Amino acid sequence: MLLSASFPTRKVFGITTLDNLRLEQFLSCHLQTVTAADLLGDVFTIGGHSGETIVPVLHSWTHNLTEDEYKALVHRVQFGGDEVVKAKNGKGSATLSMATAAYRFVSNLLTAIVDGVVVDEVSFVNLYTLNGVDKLPSFITSEVDYFSLPLKLSKDGIDSVSFPHDINQLEFSMIDVALKKLKGDIAKGVNLVSGPKL
Template identity: 45%
Template sequence: MLARQASKSVFGAVSRRAFSASASHATKVAVLGAGGGIGQPLSLLLKLNPRVTELSLFDIRGAPGVAADVSHVNTKSTVTGYEPEKNGGIEAALKGAEIVLIPAGVPRKPGMTRDDLFNTNASIVRDLAKSCADICPDAAILVIANPVNSTVPITAEVFKSKGVYNPRKLFGVTTLDVVRASRFISQLKSTDPANENIVVIGGHSGETIVPLLSQSGHSLDGQELADYIKRVQFGGDEVVQAKGGAGSATLSMAMAGARFAESLLKAAQGEKGVIEPAYVESPLFKDQGVTYFSTNVELGPNGVEKIHPIGKVTEGEQKLIDVAVGQLKGNIEKGVKFVKENP
């Protein structure tokens, strides 16, 4: 029940609640990659959030323009845009930040998997992680840049190399998988998607994404179940194909990132029982070499307070989990190896 409340409280519909909570103290949130397809709508959603008092937008180009644009939105937060050689660069952008969201990177194109993005985005995330570790080591880091299964381990290895790694404050944002799973089941069952909160575990690409319908009060069978699982796992491909090579999932990902940031802010400001899915360092499959895994996580002032167990699953779901764990092991090893070979 707590998980469902957490999901509904923010983006069940922005129009219904419009972030009705008020900011209780000064909070600086930084977006690295603010000029991109995810970064721009993400910056807008964060500007609408009264818990954010200072919004810091950084990109290699375009961030000052985005900042000027969203700064006109009639909420109290101040907005500043930064480029490498403008307004103090990334150091000024990150100084004092409590939350850093990293949507930076290149988008997928038709026929491209998240892993195809690896070499380019791995380098981008590594370099941004270095700046975060040097300038705001105590901030909560929210990794959106794909492939998340590998970019979170990359970020962790960078922080470890600088002696500032805190596993409770590093998150891979997998919220979009729950958003999709909830929307897709509502279409099949003719329910209100704002009242759905399908449990999704594993990782954030393809077969590492495992929806647990058995825990969510719904049941599907046969081909309908197979089609549903495939759509949740590969929902991003629908968007890539529909955009015809012009981009990937940006608007829905921005919404999911903003929802996770809001949950983290609520927890940081003292709200209890805030639960969101997140790809974090987890003990659940460490004995199988899978250091990071996404399950429901209870959030608190210091980040991760509790990692929820998977719970009871069906035989079919267990088979999906086994596949996910096998793939995640390779994804994680790939990220760790990248940092070792490309420090």
Template identity: 40%
Template sequence: MVKVVVCGAAGGIGQPLSLLLKYSDLITHLALYDIVNAIGVAADLSHINTASKVTGHVGKDMLPEALRGAHTVVIPAGVPRKPGMTRDDLFRVNAGIVRDLAEACAEHCPKAFILVISNPVNSTVPIVCEVFKKANVFNPRRIFGVTTLDVVRSSTFVHEIKPQFEPHLNRITVVGGHSGATIVPILSQIKNVSFTPEEIKTLTHRIQYGGDEVVKAKNGAGSATLSMAYAGARFTTSLLEASVRGKRGLVESAYVYLGSPGAERNLHSTGLEYFAQDVELGPEGVMNVLALSDLSAEEEALVKTAIGELKANISKGVKFVTSAPVSAKAKL
């Protein structure tokens, strides 16, 4: 049985993400958890004529039931970003939610794959890892920050100015992190497409701040929920293809702890414990962390800037767990 749990399933990302996962023939049980409305969402999705069973679980008391036996846990829980809201603002709200969900996962499904969507990913992934370390169940190959939206946006935006580039067939490597200047698309490695310096500058900025584009367009009514749901479902499906079906050669960009096979090169070159880069997926999660490709001078400068910001982001996440009083609890 392949049980996939969505934590935050009734939210703006959680609902469309759950809908997309209901289509997967790799999932036999889709468990939806949230503090409200998850049972209604589950009832709605259960009417779709695909084979997976759907169950709804509401409130902290039902969280253990939702998590037990999980193969994969996807975490989009938290509040969305609003106009004028930075990812630091988000951190103050979402960090406790992610920590408490991680504690529950460490207790009830310690061997599950954990896919973190909740922003700011640069800090929430270290929170999850530190919780798992404290519980002595940490496996760096099984915890991922989902940065797939940056990859999806890159392909889409390149296609808009270079129609010959087929976005659904070509994946662009994106490294660094998952916020603003920490997002570094490696445009220099795209085959059969050339850019002017101005095009590279414009594309890079748009990819880095694509989230702001959506927040402004929604005029305070939300953030990038639908595209993020698509990206989350894509990464989840790739992981299931590799871990359940044993499909080889699947590569996705992801924000991971640099303690997995192949990560030593990037650990040395960045000096960071966490970094987004191409990851080959396998039965145990991270099969291999691919080395950074040759970068242009402009990309090297962008990576240097990203590293500076990521150091602070990572430190904030780690300290949130290691410096917090034992009794501290945030509401789920």
């Protein structure tokens, strides 16, 4: 994708923190031996921010779940918003969850900017020109220009992005599904922005 020279790829984020919060909370509730705070940074989601584009990465925690429990957890993380809307009888969305996610992301951003500390985060970003993109799997970079990945935040924006080194086969399968859906979603977004406004 060709971008304007003024497009600040290091400073534009699609916040997927909500998906990470849900994963931490739901897994913590299931395990009952660790808090959601204990799982921060140890488990996270990559891919996108809707349904099957959300890919939970559990690292070693996968072994604490049966196959059915794993599938149920993945589904709950991917469709957690639907769960909230259903609980509210269709009369609202996950506003408190979104506020908490925004607070966490902005707090990390401010820590990076004000304190000059490099902070670990996960965000949906444009992969163009970012440090670390050359080390990402080509099956991602050849398919999409945007993807949610772990990244390092500094006062200047994104220092680098990375791909989890210990993705398991189930997670690879979910990434494949996510990429197919993301391609269509990204195309819709690009067409909306670049298309006629009337």
